[in-house]
Amino acid sequence: MAKAKSIYRCSECGADYPKWAGKCETCGAWNSLVEEPLARSDARRAPAPAAARSAAGAGAVVTLGEVQGGDGTRWRSGLGEFDFVVGGGIVPGSLLLVGGEPGIGKSTLLLQVAARLHGAGRRVLYVSGEESPLQVRLRAERLADRATDVLLLAETELETILATAASLSRERALDVLVIDSIQTVFTSELEGAPGNVGQVRECAARLMRFAKATGTAVVLVGHVTKGGGIAGPKTLEHIVDTVLYFEGEGTLDHRVLRATKNRFGSVDEIGVFRMGQDGLAAVENPSSLFLGDRDAPASGSAVTALLEGSRPVLVEVQALAARAGFGTPQRVATGVDSKRLALLLAVLDKRAGLSFAQLDVFCNIVGGLRVQEPIADAAIATALASSVYDRPIPSTALLLGEIGLGGELRPVSQVERRLAEAARLGWTDAYLAERGIPSRVPSGLRVHGVRTIDQLLRTLFHAGARESEMPAGVA
Ligand SMILES: Nc1ncnc2c1ncn2[C@@H]1O[C@H](COP(=O)(O)OP(=O)(O)OP(=O)(O)O)[C@@H](O)[C@H]1O
Ligand SMILES: [Mg+2]
Structure with a gap:
C-alpha cells in the first residue's frame, strides 16, 4: 500500500x-x-538565507537599519485606479488576493493589469485554471489594452506552476505571477479536491514562500462565499499582504475596487471602474455615478459629500414619504442603515414637528452606494422633509452634518475637502453646522451655518417646519 x-x-x-x-x-x-x-514541519519552513544562519544553528540578529535590499520600488500598472488602491503600485515579492462575486470582472481586471505591466516592461505570467487558453485569448482580444502579448499557462497543479515560474525566472526574472484562481489550484501532496480548505491553505502558503524567496509578486484570484467573504480558510487572508475586493451592483456597470487589508498602503481607498465592451475603464469622476439627473430638481432629493478613503464623493439621497396604506407604515431603507433612518424620523418628529406616523417612508442612495458616515444625516433629513412638503431642494445645495438626538447639527470632519469637491462640480451653496464652518471656503461656494435641523428646514424651505404649516392632506 x-x-x-x-x-x-x-x-x-x-x-x-x-x-x-x-x-x-x-x-x-x-x-x-x-x-x-x-x-509539513520541514517543507513549510521558508529557507532562511544562508548568510543568516550561524554554525550553531542560531539566527543572526540585526538592527532594522542593517536589513539590506528593498529600494522602495513599486511596479505601476498604469491602470490608475488599481495602482491607487494597492498603495501606489505592486510591491515586489508581495502576495495579493483579489476577491469578488462570480462574473464581476476579476479576470478582466487582472488581465488588464497584466497587459499594462507587460507594456511597462515587466515580465508577467498569467495562470488560468478556470478558463481554456482560447477563452482567455478571446477576452484579451476584446480588451482595449494590448493583452495578447501576455504569457499564459493553463494549469492547475501547483508543482507544475511553480516549476514553470522558476524556469521562466532562469531566463529573466519573473516579476508578476497571476493565479486565476486559488480555488482551482491543487498540490498533489494532498488528496483533497481543489478548493477545499486544506488545499487552498497549502497552495497559498507555498505561493507565499515562492513570492518571498524570489521577489516575484503573486496575485491570487479568490472566489467569495455566499456571505461575501473570500472562500477558504481565514488564514488565506492572514498570510497575504493585501486583500482587495472587487464589488459592484448587479444591475449597474460600475465596479468598485476596495482594499480591506494592505501591508503597504491605506485600506481606505477605493477605485471606481466602468465595465464596457473593451474591458474596465477608470472612472475619473466617481461623483457622476452617485448623482441622479440634476437638471430638473424633484422633491425628496438631497446631496451630501461623503469621503471614500481620502476621496470626497458627492452622493444623492432620495426619500419618498407617501400616505401609508393599511396597517403599520413601512420604513424601507436602501444604502442607509434602517436604525439610522428610524432615529432621524424620530428627531424630525420631536425637534422639527414633522410627523411621519401616517406615512410610508422610502429612502435610497443613488448609484447603489452604502452610506456609512453619519454625515449624511442632514441630507437624509432634508430629503425626507422635502418629500413631505413636496418642495424641491435647490439642485446646487450641499447638505453636510450629523444630527444629534437634540436636533443639533454637528461639525463635519475634513470639511474643506468635501467643500472643495462640491465647488469643483459646480455646487453653489453648502449648509452645515455653524460651529464647523472652515476659515477658508472655496470660491464660488456660499456657506450657510445652521444650528439645528429645525433651523435648516426653515432656511431651505423658507417656511416654518412646524406641523401646522404642512401642506394639507399629507399628514
Ligand atoms: N462583450 C462584453 N461587453 C461588456 N461586458 C462584458 C462583455 N463580455 C464580458 N463582459 C463583462 O465581464 C464580466 C465577466 O468578467 P470576468 O470573466 O472577468 O469575471 P470574473 O469575476 O473573472 O468571473 P468568474 O468568477 O466567472 O471568474 C461579465 O459579467 C460582464 O459584465
Ligand atoms: Mg474569472
Whole structure:
C-alpha cells in the first residue's frame, strides 16, 4: 500500500488522524478535520538565507537599519485606479488576493493589469485554471489594452506552476505571477479536491514562500462565499499582504475596487471602474455615478459629500414619504442603515414637528452606494422633509452634518475637502453646522451655518417646519 502523504488535523484542537472523519474524536467538534501534508514541519519552513544562519544553528540578529535590499520600488500598472488602491503600485515579492462575486470582472481586471505591466516592461505570467487558453485569448482580444502579448499557462497543479515560474525566472526574472484562481489550484501532496480548505491553505502558503524567496509578486484570484467573504480558510487572508475586493451592483456597470487589508498602503481607498465592451475603464469622476439627473430638481432629493478613503464623493439621497396604506407604515431603507433612518424620523418628529406616523417612508442612495458616515444625516433629513412638503431642494445645495438626538447639527470632519469637491462640480451653496464652518471656503461656494435641523428646514424651505404649516392632506 502506498504510504500516506497527508494527515488530517482538527482545526479546533489540533489532533491528528490518518483518515478523514466527520467528527474529531478528541474534542468532539464536527467537520473540523483539514488535510495537511505529512512532511509539513520541514517543507513549510521558508529557507532562511544562508548568510543568516550561524554554525550553531542560531539566527543572526540585526538592527532594522542593517536589513539590506528593498529600494522602495513599486511596479505601476498604469491602470490608475488599481495602482491607487494597492498603495501606489505592486510591491515586489508581495502576495495579493483579489476577491469578488462570480462574473464581476476579476479576470478582466487582472488581465488588464497584466497587459499594462507587460507594456511597462515587466515580465508577467498569467495562470488560468478556470478558463481554456482560447477563452482567455478571446477576452484579451476584446480588451482595449494590448493583452495578447501576455504569457499564459493553463494549469492547475501547483508543482507544475511553480516549476514553470522558476524556469521562466532562469531566463529573466519573473516579476508578476497571476493565479486565476486559488480555488482551482491543487498540490498533489494532498488528496483533497481543489478548493477545499486544506488545499487552498497549502497552495497559498507555498505561493507565499515562492513570492518571498524570489521577489516575484503573486496575485491570487479568490472566489467569495455566499456571505461575501473570500472562500477558504481565514488564514488565506492572514498570510497575504493585501486583500482587495472587487464589488459592484448587479444591475449597474460600475465596479468598485476596495482594499480591506494592505501591508503597504491605506485600506481606505477605493477605485471606481466602468465595465464596457473593451474591458474596465477608470472612472475619473466617481461623483457622476452617485448623482441622479440634476437638471430638473424633484422633491425628496438631497446631496451630501461623503469621503471614500481620502476621496470626497458627492452622493444623492432620495426619500419618498407617501400616505401609508393599511396597517403599520413601512420604513424601507436602501444604502442607509434602517436604525439610522428610524432615529432621524424620530428627531424630525420631536425637534422639527414633522410627523411621519401616517406615512410610508422610502429612502435610497443613488448609484447603489452604502452610506456609512453619519454625515449624511442632514441630507437624509432634508430629503425626507422635502418629500413631505413636496418642495424641491435647490439642485446646487450641499447638505453636510450629523444630527444629534437634540436636533443639533454637528461639525463635519475634513470639511474643506468635501467643500472643495462640491465647488469643483459646480455646487453653489453648502449648509452645515455653524460651529464647523472652515476659515477658508472655496470660491464660488456660499456657506450657510445652521444650528439645528429645525433651523435648516426653515432656511431651505423658507417656511416654518412646524406641523401646522404642512401642506394639507399629507399628514
Ligand atoms: N462583450 C462584453 N461587453 C461588456 N461586458 C462584458 C462583455 N463580455 C464580458 N463582459 C463583462 O465581464 C464580466 C465577466 O468578467 P470576468 O470573466 O472577468 O469575471 P470574473 O469575476 O473573472 O468571473 P468568474 O468568477 O466567472 O471568474 C461579465 O459579467 C460582464 O459584465
Ligand atoms: Mg474569472
